Amino acid sequence: MTVQFCLPFWNSPSSVSDKPPTxxxxxxxxxxxRYAALLSTNGPFFLCRRFNKLRARILLLKQDRLSMLEQRLDQVDQEESSALFLGKSRADRNPERISLQSEIETCLADYDKFAERTYRSLSFAPAHQRDVESLQNWLSGTGCLAREETAYLTYGEELASLAPEHDSAVMGIEAWVESQLIRFYRGFRNADKSLEPFSQCVERPQRVYLFRSLNSTKREGHAFPPHLTSAAHASSHLQHD
Structure with missing residues (x-):
């Protein structure tokens, strides 16, 4: 009789480590x-312009077009010679009115859709100034993009954040602690020592400092060192001595 021994199933070290590299x-x-990779690490970096002036301009044009169609329809009704056509839509044989009503329906649907999109755009939370400055500092220090293509960050009043809002009180405390560390604790600002692990994850040219504020986790497959993963807000600051 042959006795067969079955080893229990186990995960070899190679199978455990067979995950895609970060x-x-x-x-x-x-x-x-590289800029898109940076933005993907932190939700509050998803900033965009609302284009309020352009939206207002297009909304006014669409509104005026509907106003003109409304006036034309009123005029056609006023000049209608057949009372039957006005009192029974199924019997209406006025081609101009039929065409106008079809055009009005199309324009109204487009107007409503644009009004809803504008409402959603205006409902986005405004961008936080420290997020804007962080991106401006990083771009200034790396020169990754052409200056004219980063000018959107200068439209502060109409910049919107696509990230969900967090507790404003907590964010205020984070910002204060962060600014005090940068200002008074030179060890925190020493790029060659205290921030060295982070430099392996994010490009950090001379005079541009990247760190994370509270509540951060790994995002989109980008790694951050353990002592800096307490940051939901990656920000960059220029050193001013």
Missing amino acids: KKIEDYRPGYP
Whole structure:
């Protein structure tokens, strides 16, 4: 009789470690690939312009077009010679009115859709100034993008954040602690020592300091060192001595 021994199933070290390597931000080529990788690490960096002036302009044009169609329809009704056509839509044989009503329906649907999109755009939370400054500092220090293509960050009043809002009191405390560390604790600002692990994850040129504020986790496959993962807000600051 042959006795067969069955070993219990177990995961070999190789099978456990067979996960895709974590990509670092500097692994991406300079330019939009690297800038997009930076934005993907932190929700509050998703900033965009609302284009309020353009939205107002287009909304006014669509509104005026409907106003003109409304006036034309009123005029057609006023000049209608057949009372039957006005009192029974099924019997209406006025081609101009039928065409106008179809055009009005199309324009109204477009107007309503644009009004709803504008409402959603205006409902986005405003961008926080420290997020804007962080991106401006990083771009200034790296020169990753052409200056004219980063000018959107200068439209502070109409910049919106696509990230959900967090507790404003907590964010205020984070910002204060962060600013005090940068201002008074030189060890925190020493790029060669205290921030060295972070430099392996995010490109940090001379005079540009990247760190994380509270509540951060790994995002989109980008790694951050353990002592800096307490940051939901990656920000960069220029040193002023």
